[in-house]
Amino acid sequence: MVxxxxxxxxxxxxxxxxxxxxxxxxxxxxLTHLDLAEHVRACEECRDRAQALRATSALVxxxxxxxxxxxxxxxxxxxxxxxxxxxxxTWLSLVVPGHADRWTIRAGAAVxxxxxxxxxxxxxxxxxxxxxxxxxxxxxxxxxDAEALRGRFAGLPxxxxxxREALRYRGPDKPTFxxxxxxxxxxxxxxxxxxxxxxxxxxxxxxxxFVVTSSGVADMTVDGPRLVQVAKDAKVSDPxxxxxxxSLDGATVKIExxxxxxxxxxxxxxxxxxxxxxxxxxMSTPTVRGPVMFVAQVKSPVLNVSAxxxxxxxxxxxLKSGSVPSELVQAFGAIKDWRTTLPVPxxxxxxxxxxDVDGTTGSVSTRSQEGKTLTTAIWTRDGVLYGVAGDLPxxxxxxxARSLAPAKP
Amino acid sequence: MGLAADSGRAAPGRAERLSPSLPFDDxxxxxxxxxxxxxxxxxxxxxxxxxxxxxxxVARAALRIAGDVDDARDxxxxxxxxxxxxxxxxxxxxxAWLCRVATNEAVNAxxxxxxxxxxxxxxxxxxxxxxxxxxxxxxxxxxRELVRETLLALPARARELLVLRAEGYRYFExxxxxxxxxxxxxxxxxRAETAFREGYEARRGGA
Numbered sequence: 001m002v003x004x005x006x007x008x009x010x011x012x013x014x015x016x017x018x019x020x021x022x023x024x025x026x027x028x029x030x031l032t033h034l035d036l037a038e039h040v041r042a043c044e045e046c047r048d049r050a051q052a053l054r055a056t057s058a059l060v061x062x063x064x065x066x067x068x069x070x071x072x073x074x075x076x077x078x079x080x081x082x083x084x085x086x087x088x089x090t091w092l093s094l095v096v097p098g099h100a101d102r103w104t105i106r107a108g109a110a111v112x113x114x115x116x117x118x119x120x121x122x123x124x125x126x127x128x129x130x131x132x133x134x135x136x137x138x139x140x141x142x143x144x145d146a147e148a149l150r151g152r153f154a155g156l157p158x159x160x161x162x163x164r165e166a167l168r169y170r171g172p173d174k175p176t177f178x179x180x181x182x183x184x185x186x187x188x189x190x191x192x193x194x195x196x197x198x199x200x201x202x203x204x205x206x207x208x209x210f211v212v213t214s215s216g217v218a219d220m221t222v223d224g225p226r227l228v229q230v231a232k233d234a235k236v237s238d239p240x241x242x243x244x245x246x247s248l249d250g251a252t253v254k255i256e257x258x259x260x261x262x263x264x265x266x267x268x269x270x271x272x273x274x275x276x277x278x279x280x281x282x283m284s285t286p287t288v289r290g291p292v293m294f295v296a297q298v299k300s301p302v303l304n305v306s307a308x309x310x311x312x313x314x315x316x317x318x319l320k321s322g323s324v325p326s327e328l329v330q331a332f333g334a335i336k337d338w339r340t341t342l343p344v345p346x347x348x349x350x351x352x353x354x355x356d357v358d359g360t361t362g363s364v365s366t367r368s369q370e371g372k373t374l375t376t377a378i379w380t381r382d383g384v385l386y387g388v389a390g391d392l393p394x395x396x397x398x399x400x401a402r403s404l405a406p407a408k409p
Numbered sequence: 410m411g412l413a414a415d416s417g418r419a420a421p422g423r424a425e426r427l428s429p430s431l432p433f434d435d436x437x438x439x440x441x442x443x444x445x446x447x448x449x450x451x452x453x454x455x456x457x458x459x460x461x462x463x464x465x466x467v468a469r470a471a472l473r474i475a476g477d478v479d480d481a482r483d484x485x486x487x488x489x490x491x492x493x494x495x496x497x498x499x500x501x502x503x504x505a506w507l508c509r510v511a512t513n514e515a516v517n518a519x520x521x522x523x524x525x526x527x528x529x530x531x532x533x534x535x536x537x538x539x540x541x542x543x544x545x546x547x548x549x550x551x552x553r554e555l556v557r558e559t560l561l562a563l564p565a566r567a568r569e570l571l572v573l574r575a576e577g578y579r580y581f582e583x584x585x586x587x588x589x590x591x592x593x594x595x596x597x598x599x600r601a602e603t604a605f606r607e608g609y610e611a612r613r614g615g616a
Contacts, residue, residue, distance in 0.1 A: 016595075016596060017596060017600075018593065018594075018596025018597070018598075018599055019595055020595075020599075021596070021598055021599040021602075022594070025580070027579065027580040027594070053599055053602075056599075056602045056606050057598075057599075057602050059602075059609075060575075060602045060605045060606060061574075061575055063556045063559075063605075063609060064473070064556065064560075064571060064575040065575060066549075066556060067473040067474070067476065067553055067556055067557070068472065068473055068476070068553075074478075075468035075472055075481045075482050075485065076482070077460070077468070078482060162562070164562070165562065
C-alpha cells in the first residue's frame, strides 16, 4: 500500500469508494454526508482517494460531453401520431434478465432456455469435417444453485466488453422478440409448429399469442493472448488451463440463430393498470394478472468450432483448473454425452427430475415462490427443442406437454 | 492507486456505518407520476403531453450516443413507443427512464452499424465539419469515435450509469431506472468510471 506510507498508518474509518464518490456528487444524504465530507477534509489518505475519484469522474464526464450534440444538430420530433400506430417491436421483458421483475424471469425460464439456445444453432454452410459440431439431442437436469452461482460469478472481474474483444465477437447482442400471428410465426421460423391440444382451463380463456425470436449470425475468432488476459483477470491461475486457452488462438466459432416460436396463453398483457411493483422491476414489465403458460420451440441448437480445437481437452482442463465452482464441476462431470446434452440448471430450492414426455425423456422442474408454483418442462424431439412453462401445477404442464400435435393451418 | 473498491472490504464494519441515507427531496415529479398512471390507462393525451415535455432531453441524450440525427430520432421515438406500449410503474422517474431506453436503442443502432455508410458520407459534408478547420475537425471526430468505442465496450450497466450521470440524473433516479439499490450507485459509478478510464487510456495508447 503506497498510501500513507509516510505516516505509516491507514485511515481508521476506511470509507468505501462508493461513499467517497457519492460525497463528490453531494449525493450521500444528510448527516452522513456532513460527517464524511468533514472526515475527508481532515484525513490525508481519504483526501487523496477522493481526489483520484474526482479526477477520473471529471475525465469521464468531459469525454462524454464532448460527444456533443453540436448547436447545428437538432433532432426534430417525429409526428406524434406515428407513435400511436407503431406496434411494439420487442418483448424483451419476457425473458431477458434486467428487463423484468423476478417472477416474470422465472416464469419464462424454460422459454429463456429455448430462446437463448436459439442463438447457438446450426451452421450447415460450413465445410463438413472442418468443424466440430455440438447438436443438442437431449436435455439433462443438473443440480446447481443458480442464485448462489450467480453471486459467485458476479464477484469476478469479468468484463463483457473485454471478452467480446478477445473473441472478436461479431453478431447480435441479444435476441429480440416480435409479437405476431401464428401464420407469420410459422413462416419466419420454418418450424412445423406443434401446439398443445390440452390447454389448462385456467389459461385457456383467450387464444394463444405468438412471439418469434430474431434470427442472426454470430462469428467469433479467438484472440489467444487477449483471452488469456481475460481469464487471468477472472482469477484463473491454473497453468494447464491458461495454456489450453492460449492454444485457442485463431480458432473460430460460428453460431447461426434459428428463430424460436413461443406461444403464450393466459392473462399477461400490456399493463392497463399501474402495477404495484417496486422500482427494480419498473422497466418494461408486463402485467401478469392470472396464470400464464408458455410453449416454446426451436430447431436444436448447434455450435461449430474449428477442428483444430481439442474441445475435450479444454473441457477437462477447465473442470480441473479449480476456477470452476465445485458444484458445477460435479454437475457437468455427471453429463456423459456433453457435446449433445443441454444442461438445464435448477435453482437452490428447485425440485427437478426426469420425466417421459412427448415420446422421449425430458426434465421437469418445480419451484415455489411467493405463493405461486412455477413448473417447467423441457425436452428435444426430432431435432427440435421444446419447453413448456407456467405458474401451474406439474400435472397441468405435463398434460399440455404430452398433448403437443401439429398445429392445424 | 488503491482505487479499486476494496477499501470497504478492509473494514466492513466501519464501511457499513457510512451507508448513505438519501436526501429527503428525492421525489418523483408528481406531474410525471400522474402522466404514467394515465398513460397506463390508455390516455393518449397524457402520452402527448409527456412527448412534448420530454422529447428534447431524450433526443439530445440519444444524439450524444448515436452521433447521427436520424439514428437519434429513431432511438428517442422508440423510447416513446415503448412508453405507450408498456409504461413503467408510476414511481418511475419518467425522463430518466425514457433516456435510458433511448440511449440503449442508440447503442444497439451503433452496434448493428446499419447506418454506418450513410453516416460516414454525411459526416464529410456536415456543417459540423465545415465549421472547424479540417485537421481540428478530423481530430474531434477521431476522439468522439474513441469515446464511443470505449462506451460500447463497457458492460451495459456500467454504460447506462455513466450516460445517465452525464445527463445529470440524480442517484435515486439512476437507481430506479437501472434497478439497483440507491446506496450502491456511488460504488457502481466509481467502478464504471474507472473501467471507462482504463478502456479509454488503453485505446488511446494503442491508437
